[in-house]
Amino acid sequence: MSRKIAIFDTTLRDGEQSPGASMNTEEKLIIARQLVRMKVDVIEAGFPISSPGDFKSVQEIGRIAGDACTVCGLTRAVDRDIEVAAEALRTAKCPRIHTGLGVSPSHLRDKLRMTEEQAIARAIHAVKYARNFVDDVEFYAEDAGRSDQEFLVRIIQAAVKAGATVVNIPDTTGYNMPWDFGARIRDLRERVDGIEDVTISVHTHNDLGMATALALESVRNGATQIECTINGLGERAGNTSLEEVVMAIHMHEEALDAHTDIVTTELTRASKLVSSITGINVQPNKAIVGANAFAHSSGIHQDGVLKARDTYEIIDPADVGAGGSQIILSARSGHAALRHRMGELGYAFNDEEFETIYQSFLEVADKKKEVYDEDLESIVHERERVSAAIWTLGAVQVSCGFPLTPTATLTLLDEEGAEHKVCAFGTGPIDAVYKAVNQVVSVDNDLSEFAIQAVTRGIDALGEVTVRVTAADGEVYTGRGSDGDIVVSSTKAYLNALNRLISHQRERAADNAAATADAQ
């Protein structure tokens, strides 16, 4: 059995330190329930002395967690902080006090204004004092990543001797290279007496984008607890992201000789919950939980994934509760992806038909970021309309605006492919286009209805126009047209209606001629 790595979730403490992420007790409780469901080992619920609200949150989370996990409150190495944390955790089944102080030259000299000896004395006192209230005391050596390693060994040794059950080695400013930080952990493990009886924890920040790497390198060097947050929330660039370390350990259990007890299928839900409560969106390309983590939008990748998912996915989306892989249709998609999606929508085409559809798809895709199902339906229907065409659109251009007179320049193609070019004015751009169409296609009709709607989302949505025209004999014909440009969709819709009218009139004329011939 591999080593168990405890997951210490600090979303509700360090995560909440993200600007704009503060949460009330009710919200913290909702997240805490999800953390319990996900089986984290420790919930750092807050900093009890910092406010009555945080005190209450720690107290309530201690109550709901029961013995499912340890609940921890953070303190400075200050007696009053420790007393208040102890009080907040009084009714918790598995309470932990997390106390400590800065250990780097900068923290000692500029922030705490203490000598190394004073800091060691304060650390010993804080750990011992906390042990009066709880059996489980975690000592943090803040900014250990920039500390003098000899001093770090001494203060950690003192904390272990004073009764710390966990020693936390933070890279508070995310300064280290993973291998350097790993070497620090290994050195502590080799030199601190009694460290084998305590848990070595790491708390790494993402200032250089390496929080996850720092945590994993620490595990390789003997750490058995990782402090992390959902979505990597936390001070400045954030903390180690829980979902990343959990899945990295999950994927490389053998190499790391490590596992966690996290229910990975709950990761996506946890991410969405934290994002909706804090109002902090997850970047789409975020590992594991980003909206694009299992989305494929380029043809070569889509073809691969459709043939075998693991050609481009190392994680089964179901393993993190993310539903399934997504094929995003875009101008970079190839035949395989489009054929697949069309199949899912219930369309089957022969190769020749499909090639026309694919070319229309590329035209639409070049104008839009993403092609949705509604766009595909529209492309299919547009093709059906084009195949029934008598008059087709060659080109249309309008100029309009204040104080211009709306003008349309139009080229229509007849059934023989001959071009007919006209120009017309109107009360608006569509009116100008329709007047131009009437100059070429001379059939008696009244435009009785005109409606336009966006087929999909966004400013680049296809606009679908529906028109109804009434012929001289009172018969009504409907026409539809779609395009990213509503002048073009309006023109196509009108032509579609007129083509129907003309072909119906031709059918009727042919029927009449046949009837006359029969009668003679």
Ligand SMILES: CC(=O)SCCNC(=O)CCNC(=O)[C@H](O)C(C)(C)COP(=O)(O)OP(=O)(O)OC[C@H]1O[C@@H](n2cnc3c(N)ncnc32)[C@H](O)[C@@H]1OP(=O)(O)O
């Ligand atoms: C790396 C981290 O993420 S640490 C956690 C950060 N979290 C927080 O700060 C929680 C929210 N903080 C608060 O509510 C407040 O800052 C409190 C209640 C903790 C303290 O408030 P105040 O008493 O007003 O102090 P203030 O915040 O102005 O300054 C911090 C003081 O604590 C001292 N201090 C900082 N860390 C420690 C420590 N670990 N142990 C002992 N003293 C410390 C500072 O040196 C400073 O002391 P000084 O006033 O004598 O110079």
Ligand SMILES: CC(C)C(=O)C(=O)O
């Ligand atoms: C208080 C400690 C654990 C911390 O948050 C840090 O060092 O970043």
